[in-house]
Amino acid sequence: MSKPRRKQNWPLRTGIAIVAVLYIVAIFADFLAPYEHREQQRKTPSAPVSSLSFTDAQGNFSVRPRVIGYRLADALTQTYERDETRSAEVAFFARGYTYQLFGIFETNLHLVGTIGDGEDSPKLHLLGTDALGRDRFSRLVRATRFSLLVAPAGTILACLLGITIGMISGYSTRFVDSVLMGITDAVLSLPSLIVILAARVAFPLELPPFTAAVLLIGIFALTGWSEMARLARGLVKETLAMDYILAAKATGVKPLRTMTHHVLPNIASPLLTQAMLILPAFLLAEAALSFLGVGLQEPEPSLGNMLSAAADIAQLKLQPLLLLAPALVIVAYVFGVRLIGNGLKKDDR
Amino acid sequence: MLRLLVRKLVQGVLLILISSAVTFALLSNAGGDALTALQDNPQVSRQTLDELRRVYGLDRPVFERYVLWLGHAVRGDLGNSLYFRTPVAPLVATRFGSTLLVSLAAIAVSLGLSALLAFVAVRFRWRWMAAVNDVVVLFSASTPRLVLSLVALTIIVRLSVSDTFVTAAIVLAIPLVSLFLAQLVDGLDASMKQDYIRLARAKGLSENVVILRHASRSALNPVLTLVGLCLGALLAGSVLVETILGRQGMGSLMVAAVRNRDIPLVMGIVLFASAAVWLANSLAEVMQIVNDKRLRDTEAK
Numbered sequence: 007m008s009k010p011r012r013k014q015n016w017p018l019r020t021g022i023a024i025v026a027v028l029y030i031v032a033i034f035a036d037f038l039a040p041y042e043h044r045e046q047q048r049k050t051p052s053a054p055v056s057s058l059s060f061t062d063a064q065g066n067f068s069v070r071p072r073v074i075g076y077r078l079a080d081a082l083t084q085t086y087e088r089d090e091t092r093s094a095e096v097a098f099f100a101r102g103y104t105y106q107l108f109g110i111f112e113t114n115l116h117l118v119g120t121i122g123d124g125e126d127s128p129k130l131h132l133l134g135t136d137a138l139g140r141d142r143f144s145r146l147v148r149a150t151r152f153s154l155l156v157a158p159a160g161t162i163l164a165c166l167l168g169i170t171i172g173m174i175s176g177y178s179t180r181f182v183d184s185v186l187m188g189i190t191d192a193v194l195s196l197p198s199l200i201v202i203l204a205a206r207v208a209f210p211l212e213l214p215p216f217t218a219a220v221l222l223i224g225i226f227a228l229t230g231w232s233e234m235a236r237l238a239r240g241l242v243k244e245t246l247a248m249d250y251i252l253a254a255k256a257t258g259v260k261p262l263r264t265m266t267h268h269v270l271p272n273i274a275s276p277l278l279t280q281a282m283l284i285l286p287a288f289l290l291a292e293a294a295l296s297f298l299g300v301g302l303q304e305p306e307p308s309l310g311n312m313l314s315a316a317a318d319i320a321q322l323k324l325q326p327l328l329l330l331a332p333a334l335v336i337v338a339y340v341f342g343v344r345l346i347g348n349g350l351k352k353d354d355r
Numbered sequence: 356m357l358r359l360l361v362r363k364l365v366q367g368v369l370l371i372l373i374s375s376a377v378t379f380a381l382l383s384n385a386g387g388d389a390l391t392a393l394q395d396n397p398q399v400s401r402q403t404l405d406e407l408r409r410v411y412g413l414d415r416p417v418f419e420r421y422v423l424w425l426g427h428a429v430r431g432d433l434g435n436s437l438y439f440r441t442p443v444a445p446l447v448a449t450r451f452g453s454t455l456l457v458s459l460a461a462i463a464v465s466l467g468l469s470a471l472l473a474f475v476a477v478r479f480r481w482r483w484m485a486a487v488n489d490v491v492v493l494f495s496a497s498t499p500r501l502v503l504s505l506v507a508l509t510i511i512v513r514l515s516v517s518d519t520f521v522t523a524a525i526v527l528a529i530p531l532v533s534l535f536l537a538q539l540v541d542g543l544d545a546s547m548k549q550d551y552i553r554l555a556r557a558k559g560l561s562e563n564v565v566i567l568r569h570a571s572r573s574a575l576n577p578v579l580t581l582v583g584l585c586l587g588a589l590l591a592g593s594v595l596v597e598t599i600l601g602r603q604g605m606g607s608l609m610v611a612a613v614r615n616r617d618i619p620l621v622m623g624i625v626l627f628a629s630a631a632v633w634l635a636n637s638l639a640e641v642m643q644i645v646n647d648k649r650l651r652d653t654e655a656k
Contacts, residue, residue, distance in 0.1 A: 192370045195584070195632045199591035201374075203613050204625050208381045211614070290499045294595055297501060298610055316505050317599050319512055326509045333502040341497040348493075 018349025024342030028335070032150040036105035039144035040119045040130055044305045045103070047129060047139035050076070052084045054325060056131045058096065071096045073120055075128035084324065094120040094127040134328050136315055145307040146332055152308045153296075154339070156219050157289035160226030164288075165281050167227055168234025173265055175235065176242025187239065194232040201229050202291055206300050215306050222301060226288050237280050241273040248272075275350065282347030286340040293336055309336050356644070363640065367633040374629040375428075375622065379421045382618050424622070433623040438615040443623035447608065451627055454597070454604035457520060458589040461527035462582060468528070469535035477543045477566055488540055496533035500592045503529055504599040511600075519600045526596050527589055534581050542574030549573075576643050583639025587632045 031038060047053075058071040075092030079085050100119025106112050120130050132143035175186040193201075205225045213221060245251060246269065254268045295301030296310025297317075304311060309332045316322055316329035394404065408414045412423065427434065433443035472491065476484045503526045511522055546552065547570050555569045556562075593606030601607075605624060612620035 188366070188369065189373065191366075192373050195370065195587055195629075195636060196374060197587040197589075197591035197628050197632065199594045200609055200624065200628050203594065203609055204378050204621050205381060207613050207616060207618065207621055211616070286497070290501060293499070293501055297595070298598065298613070300613060310501075313501065313505065317508065319508070322505075322509055323512055330502075330505060330509075333505060337498060337502055340499060341493075344493065344497045 015349050015352055017345040017352065021342045021345030021347075021349055024338055025346065028150060028154060028339055028342070031147060032154045033108075035147045035151055037107065037115065038117050039141070039147045040100075040102060040116055040132075041141040041144045042103045043140065043145045043148040043307055045140060045144075047135060047141075049139070050078065050086075050129075050131075050135055051139040052137050052321065052324065053131055053135040053139070054086055055134050055328065056128065057088065059093070073128045073130050089128075092128055094130075096130060097121045133331055134325060136312075137321065140305075142312075142328060142331070145312060146335065149307040149309050149312055149332065150335065152215065152219065152302050152306070153289060153292055153310070153336075156222050156226075156292050157285055159219075160223045160230065160288045160292075161281055161285045163223060163227035164230040164284060165234050165277070168231035169238045169270075169277060171231065172235040172238025172240075173242050173269070176239040176246065177261070177265060183239075187236070190232045190235045190239075193229070194236065198229065198287070199291060199294060202226070202295070203298075203300070205229060206295065211300050212303055215302055218302050222292055222295065226291060230284060230288065233284065234277070234280060238273065238277060241276060242269055245269050245272055279347050279350045282343055282350065286343045289336065289339055289343075359640070359644070363633075363637040367630070367637065370633050371626065371629050375425070375626050376421060378622060378625045379424065380417055382621065383417045383420065428626065433626070434619040436612075436617055436620045436623075438611065438617040438620065443619050446620070447605065447623045447627050450603060450605045450608045451631070453602070454590065454593045454606060455631075457523045457527060457602075457604065458586060458593070460520070460524035461531065461589060462585065464524055465528040465531035466535055466578075466582070469532050469539055472536055473539035473543055474566060476540055477547060477570070478562060485540075488536060492533045492537050495529050495531075495536075498529065500526060500530060501595050501599075504596045508599055519602050523593075523596050523600050523602055526600075527592050530592070531585055531588075534585065535578060538577050538581060539574060542577060543570055546570045546573045572646065576647055579639050579643050579646065583636045583642075586635035587628075590628050590631065 053076065056073045057076075059074050060069075060071050061067055072093040072095055075089040075094075076086040077089045079087040096118060097120065098118055100116055100121065101114050102116040102119050104112060104114040118130060120127065129141070131141050133146065134142050136142050136145070171186060171190065175183050175190075178186075202225055205228070206221075209221055242265075251264065251268055254264050259268070292301055292308070293310035293313065296308040297314045299311070299314065301310055302308040312332040313329070313336075316326075316333070322329060405414070412420060415423075424434070431444055433447070435441065436443050436446060439446060472484075472488055475481075476488055507522050507526050511519070516522070543566070547566075549570075552565060552570055555565045560569075590605065593604055594609055595606070596602070597604040597606040598610050605627070608620070609624050611617070612624060
């Protein structure tokens with residue numbers, strides 16, 4: 007019965023597709039990025055998107071495009087003009103900086119790059135460069151890693167915590183239940199980002215990437231479990247009244263086993279849908295913290311700290327769409343996860 | 356009614372006590388205190404530092420300091436901000452006023468828009484209108500405020516608008532539309548199937564009156580709960596919106612407090628925020644009882 011319905015479930019499929027693409031980008035970030043995310047091209051800060059030309063130096067058509075160079079015309083307003091005298095051929099599977107694929111295979115192969123590595127030959131900037139002359143596309147691709155790791159890890163921890171508290175609350179006596187739910191309601195009603203920021207102050211503001219990731223995951227788990235606990239508690243209460251639980255109890259199944267083997271499988275699906283609501287919230291919280299400079303710090307890129315360049319009005323006026331590219335990635339991820347959530351809900355019915 | 360008020364009051368006191376105690380414990384134990392930064396200053400000796408700690412009471416145990424802080428807080432004294440060098444309470448109060456005003460405007464905008472969309476959907480029952488509403492819900496739910504405010508910033512820079520009040524209100528309002536609209540459409544759909552709607556129609560009332568006076572009453576209650584709950588979301592949202600649009604409010608004050616490790620200010624903001632959220636939730640509950648007589652009876656029992 008469920009098979010034909012699943013086939014029609016376009017939100018689930020679309021959502022999974024979007025999220026999968028983003029994770030593939032995150033895994034192959036080094037391969038997709040033409041340049042190292044910290045490499046600065048000092049001569050071309052805030053450069054526009056590289057212009058491509060499908061004609062070779064003699065003006066004949068060629069299938070392989072060339073990157074046309076540009077020169078900083080006015081350093082003050084950061085305007086560039088084309089420099090036809092310099093160009094470089096674009097190539098697929100070009101050699102670039104050395105990295106480790108999956109952390110094991112050492113290679114220097116990149117999806118795209120330019121041939122002719124002279125100091126003066128123009129570079130391929132698919133999204134332009136930032137104020138320090140770093141390739142924005144490479145940084146964007148790299149940025150997906152931190153953001154797409156921290157949010158799900160925080161979600162899993164928060165769900166585990168929330169489900170545990172909810173199940174204890176749903177199973178216990180009235181007193182324990184009301185104390186636990188009182189705390190849950192208190193945590194639930196507080197403004198999330200303000201609580202997260204308050205917790206963040208307790209730790210040094212500047213942290214190395216790994217510590218920052220662990221800290222953010224911990225903070226998200228400790229502040230974001232309350233919705234899950236409320237939902238789990240309600241579902242546990244409902245399920246405990248069912249006959250099959252009574253049957254399990256009558257046959258002498260121990261309470262803990264009843265909870266893990268009889269209750270949990272039956273309430274798993276609404277909990278999963280709820281998790282799909284928590285996940286985008288955490289992604290946004292991570293982006294917000296990095297945006298405010300208390301998440302992942304420069305020079306490491308994250309979707310949030312790339313966006314903070316967009317809050318600079320002068321930069322924003324210069325090239326609005328390029329700066330909003332990380333925003334597009336955030337929206338895509340949130341949209342994808344929401345679609346998955348909607349799809350799962352649809353599947354339930 | 357009285358029992359409800361007492362219960363709400365106890366809940367509120369507990370909420371504020373728990374949230375302030377946890378924040379206090381967290382902030383006082385880790386990451387050093389306000390004087391840690393002075394340690395590296397060669398002109399400040401250890402003795403001076405210890406002396407300062409004694410004067411400010413930073414050498415006493417956490418619990419004692421919390422009780423002391425609480426005692427002052429009850430009397431309206433939240434101490435001095437280390438960064439702004441002014442008393443915390445009036446500073447947070449003025450900034451909170453500004454944020455509250457924008458938040459109320461945002462609630463009005465989103466509630467008005469969702470009510471209009473929901474009314475049109477239920478009144479005319481056009482097929483495409485339901486689809487439009489679904490799309491509006493999905494998009495408004497998945498466009499984050501961070502992105503919205505940056506887009507808004509691009510627009511106001513282009514148009515060179517200097518007043519950010521309206522912009523901030525709209526940016527804060529958009530994500531709320533998904534909440535209100537989904538709830539209103541569901542609620543109106545459900546109540547339109549009730550017998551009292553058929554009765555109202557049979558009396559010869561026009562469809563507009565049926566929806567606005569009869570169906571909307573029961574559909575409004577869950578929305579009132581949402582309005583009460585969304586103040587928390589708005590305060591959280593104001594952190595980014597105000598920072599990006601350059602408004603002076605509670606959100607941007609929080610960011611300044613965090614960046615400068617201004618712990619008294621952080622405490623003050625958490626206290627204000629939890630009090631405000633509790634007040635909004637309680638108000639929503641009271642309003643529900645005013646709106647729905649049936650709830651009044653169950654409360655009386």
